[in-house]
Amino acid sequence: MKPIIDQAANLGIEMFVLDDGWFGHRDNDNNSLGDWFESRAKLPGGLGHFAQYVHQRGLKFGLWFEPEMVSADSELYHKHPDWAFAVPGNTPLVGRDQYVLDFSRQDVRDFIEDEITAVLDQVQIDYIKWDMNRSLTDVFTQSLPADRQGEVYHRYVLGLYQMLNHLTKRYPDILFESCSGGGGRFDPGMLYYMPQTWTSDNTDAVDRLNIQYGTSLVYPPVAMGSHVSAVPNSQNGRETSLEMRAAVAMGGNFGYELDLNQLSDGERAQVKEQVAFYKQHRHLIQFGTFYRLRSPFDQGNLVSWGMVDAKQREAIYFVYTLSARANADLQVIKFAGLDPNTRYRVSGMPDVYSGAELMQIGFYLDPAAYRGDYNQRIYTVNAVEEKA
Numbered sequence: 001m002k003p004i005i006d007q008a009a010n011l012g013i014e015m016f017v018l019d020d021g022w023f024g025h026r027d028n029d030n031n032s033l034g035d036w037f038e039s040r041a042k043l044p045g046g047l048g049h050f051a052q053y054v055h056q057r058g059l060k061f062g063l064w065f066e067p068e069m070v071s072a073d074s075e076l077y078h079k080h081p082d083w084a085f086a087v088p089g090n091t092p093l094v095g096r097d098q099y100v101l102d103f104s105r106q107d108v109r110d111f112i113e114d115e116i117t118a119v120l121d122q123v124q125i126d127y128i129k130w131d132m133n134r135s136l137t138d139v140f141t142q143s144l145p146a147d148r149q150g151e152v153y154h155r156y157v158l159g160l161y162q163m164l165n166h167l168t169k170r171y172p173d174i175l176f177e178s179c180s181g182g183g184g185r186f187d188p189g190m191l192y193y194m195p196q197t198w199t200s201d202n203t204d205a206v207d208r209l210n211i212q213y214g215t216s217l218v219y220p221p222v223a224m225g226s227h228v229s230a231v232p233n234s235q236n237g238r239e240t241s242l243e244m245r246a247a248v249a250m251g252g253n254f255g256y257e258l259d260l261n262q263l264s265d266g267e268r269a270q271v272k273e274q275v276a277f278y279k280q281h282r283h284l285i286q287f288g289t290f291y292r293l294r295s296p297f298d299q300g301n302l303v304s305w306g307m308v309d310a311k312q313r314e315a316i317y318f319v320y321t322l323s324a325r326a327n328a329d330l331q332v333i334k335f336a337g338l339d340p341n342t343r344y345r346v347s348g349m350p351d352v353y354s355g356a357e358l359m360q361i362g363f364y365l366d367p368a369a370y371r372g373d374y375n376q377r378i379y380t381v382n383a384v385e386e387k388a
Contacts, residue, residue: 007260009057012275017062030097033069034076036115047123062127067112069098083108087140095134104141104155132180164193203229205240205248209296209303212251222286226252240374246274247376254278291336308337315381321369328370334362347380
């Protein structure tokens, strides 16, 4: 992992996240959920030493947890099998080799919270990925009589909120990100405690156009975790360019989930440029007013969205083409959110245009955008003079 961290530092990346596998005897998916103590077999110096290395390289350090689940092969389950949901007289269903802990119970929550705080009190952690990767089944608690089992779902969520309230108040400088098989918990209740949600486990750039566009109908880009992953994509086998993957991922909270040392020198140079570009425009992308220009659900060949700052002096627009087409029809792009009386300069275009021109007339998309499948264009827009 250290060579990846070193490479990340060289490329300007700001955070390294240690994912699943750092705890208990977690050598595969069959064990150790619920045993939230570091594996010295994998981390001889411990998490603290590892986190120190990350911080010394100028990066922040993030850590993965899945606190609501328990493995049958774990110290916790061996001691407290009754802490997992199970209907009396029935064998509970196993999902992803794990059971669901009964978070409606205070004693269960207290134990897990104590395990987590034992780590967070000793290790400098800047970010937590809070995962939840299976559905609730066998929803029955030992703490209530049979005629009150209908309360369990509600009590579970209230118990989860209580724990998150404790943790976010105790560690106000840690960014918590919610995940549930991807965007399964993208809701205002979780966003109150975790202002960022992993939008989907599907990281394919083309599928992400639909996922992120649809999510934007309710939630802002700043709430969407969105990453560049390796190709061929692990979900569908599709190959897209590094430029396309980055341009789509920049529609949310931008990151990479791949081995940087497996990239070529040229690809690493691209990553460095992409990181610098996102940092330059991050505030605008994350907090500008978001506009949907062309929908992927219209079954067309073009998808587009953009962000405009509050003063309408700066904007950025992303345009994506999906498939190569010989003799393709010329496509007109019209921006949105600009001041009609302000004149703007658009990256890659020679002239200065009024906001009214850019929004009402637009311009033809460069035909080169159709050379090959899955292309992208990013336009930065800046005001060049005061209103007429």
